Amino acid sequence: AQKITQTQPGMFVQEKEAVTLDCTYDTSDQSYGLFWYKQPSSGEMIFLIYQGSYDEQNATEGRYSLNFQKARKSANLVISASQLGDSAMYFCAMREGETDSSYKLIFGSGTRLLVRP
Amino acid sequence: DTGVSQDPRHKITKRGQNVTFRCDPISEHNRLYWYRQTLGQGPEFLTYFQNEAQLEKSRLLSDRFSAERPKGSFSTLEIQRTEQGDSAMYLCASSFSEEADTQYFGPGTRLTVL
Numbered sequence: 523a524q525k526i527t528q529t530q531p532g533m534f535v536q537e538k539e540a541v542t543l544d545c546t547y548d549t550s551d552q553s554y555g556l557f558w559y560k561q562p563s564s565g566e567m568i569f570l571i572y573q574g575s576y577d578e579q580n581a582t583e584g585r586y587s588l589n590f591q592k593a594r595k596s597a598n599l600v601i602s603a604s605q606l607g608d609s610a611m612y613f614c615a616m617r618e619g620e621t622d623s624s625y626k627l628i629f630g631s632g633t634r635l636l637v638r639p
Numbered sequence: 640d641t642g643v644s645q646d647p648r649h650k651i652t653k654r655g656q657n658v659t660f661r662c663d664p665i666s667e668h669n670r671l672y673w674y675r676q677t678l679g680q681g682p683e684f685l686t687y688f689q690n691e692a693q694l695e696k697s698r699l700l701s702d703r704f705s706a707e708r709p710k711g712s713f714s715t716l717e718i719q720r721t722e723q724g725d726s727a728m729y730l731c732a733s734s735f736s737e738e739a740d741t742q743y744f745g746p747g748t749r750l751t752v753l
Contacts, residue, residue, distance in 0.1 A: 526681075555739060565728060567682070567744035574739065613681050617740065624695055625670060625740055629681030 524549050526614050526630035533635050535604045542589070543599045543633045545614030551575075554618045556597040557627065558588065561611040570612075573597060604637045611635075641665070643745035645731050651751045652721055659717045660748045664733030671714050672742060673706055674730040675699065682730055688714060689736075721752045 525548040535541035547556065558570040573581045573588045581588040589598040601608055611634050615627040644663045652658050664671050669690050674682035685704070687695045690711040700706075703721075708714040718725055728749050732742040 557741070559744070564746070565749070566746045567730060567732075569741055569743060572739045572741055615681070624687070625734070626672065626684040626687055626695065626697075627674075627682070627742060629683070631679075632681055 524551075524616060524618055524628050526616050526628055528614055528630035528633050530633045531631075533633055535601075535608075535635065535637055537606060537637055537639050538603055540600060540602045541604055541635065543601070543612050543614075543635065545597045545599065545630060547595050547597060547614075547616050549595075549616065549618055551618045554616055556588070556590070557615045557617070558586070558597075558599045559613045559615060560608075561613060561632070563610070567613070571599070601635075606637050606639060609635060609637045643731055643733050643743055645729075645745040645748050647748060648746060649749050649751075651753065653753050654721060654723060656721055657717065657719045658721060658750065659715055660729055660731075660750075662714045662716070662731030662733075662745060664713070664731070665735075665743055668733035668735045668743075669711070670734045670736060670740070670742075671708055672732045672734075673714070673716050674732065676728040676730055676747070677726075685716075685729075718750075721750075723752045726750055726752045 554575045556573045560568045571583045587600045611632045614630045671688045673685040676682040688708040703719045728747045730747045732744045734742045
C-alpha cells in the first residue's frame with residue numbers, strides 16, 4: 523500500500539542555516555511523483571517542489587532542493603539559508619502512476635519547522 | 640492570475656444541519672480535488688473531478704457527503720446531517736493534466752460542528 527512517512531514531528535534550525543526534512547515513501551509503482559508543500563499557520567498549502575520518479579537530476583527551486591534517493595525510497599527536502607518566514611508545517615506527498623486510475627495525493631503527517639533568530 | 644478560492648473560509652454549524660462549501664479552481668485547470676485535514680494530520684483525499692465527471696471517491700466520503708462540478712468549473716461539497724466528527728479543514732485543489740500535474744490548493748474552509 524502506498525504510504526508516506528515523515529519521522530520528524532518537529533525541527534529547529536538557526537536562521538541562515540540549512541535544514542533537511544526527511545521523507546520516505548512506499549509504493550509498488552515504477553512511475554510516481556513526489557511533492558513538498560508548506561503550510562503556514564494561515565492554513566493554505568503552498569506548493570514548493572516536485573520530483574518525478576524518472577527524473578535523474580534532483581529537483582531544485584530557489585532555496586529548496588529535493589534529495590531524491592530512489593533505491594532508499596527517500597525524498598528529503600533541503601532548505602538552504604533558512605529565514606524566519608520558513609517557520610511552518612511541511613508535508614511530503616506522493617502521487618502514484620501515470621495511468622488514468624488516480625491522481626490523488628497521499629500525504630505524510632508533516633514536520634513542524636521552527637526557525638530561530 | 641488568481642489562485643484557487645474557497646468560500647466560506649469559516650463555518651460554524653450545529654450538529655444535524657446541512658452545510659455547503661464552494662471551490663473555484665484556477666481557470667483552465669481541468670482537475671479538481673477535495674481533501675479533508677484534521678488537526679495535526681496531513682490532508683486526506685475525499686474526491687476528484689476531471690472536468691465535470693467525478694472519477695474517484697474515497698471511502699471517507701460517506702453517503703452524507705456529496706460533491707458536484709456541474710459545468711466543469713466551480714465545485715460544491717455538501718455535508719448533510721453534520722456530526723461533530725466532521726469538524727475539520729476542507730481543502731480544495733486544482734491541477735492541469737500535464738506531466739507533473741501539480742495540485743494548487745485554496746485557503747480551505749474550516750468547519751466547526753457544535
